[in-house]
Amino acid sequence: MDRIEADAAAVTLFVRSSEVFAACSECDTKSSRVHARYRRSLVDVPMAGRRTRIVAVVRRFKCGRAACPQTTFTEQLPGLTTPFARRTPLATEQLVAIALALAPAAPAPGWPPNWACRAGRTC
Numbered sequence: 001m002d003r004i005e006a007d008a009a010a011v012t013l014f015v016r017s018s019e020v021f022a023a024c025s026e027c028d029t030k031s032s033r034v035h036a037r038y039r040r041s042l043v044d045v046p047m048a049g050r051r052t053r054i055v056a057v058v059r060r061f062k063c064g065r066a067a068c069p070q071t072t073f074t075e076q077l078p079g080l081t082t083p084f085a086r087r088t089p090l091a092t093e094q095l096v097a098i099a100l101a102l103a104p105a106a107p108a109p110g111w112p113p114n115w116a117c118r119a120g121r122t123c
């Protein structure tokens, strides 16, 4: 972890990997050839009632295996990042649990409404 910024409403954690190597997502070959770096911003579960955001500096590596179709790949930070995700796995898990808890066991009478059917929803 690089640093933490916090105010009354939010906490932001700035992190980066300390690993030298990362494994290619296609062929699992380890590489240390960094191609680029960029920031990813991830929503995490609230910390002490404050919105929590993680700003991760991730690296894009060149795959070391000449025959690999994946010429470059982005490292994933275990427990924090998954490809294309905007939330941490824990935040996603909590969101799914809330959605399932709030979802009705059976659709309400009259659902889906006619306007939804006209809008292309399968009815």
Ligand SMILES: [Zn+2]
Residues within 6 Å of the ligand: 024, 025, 026, 027, 028, 029, 063, 064, 065, 068, 069, 070
């Ligand atoms: Zn590869």
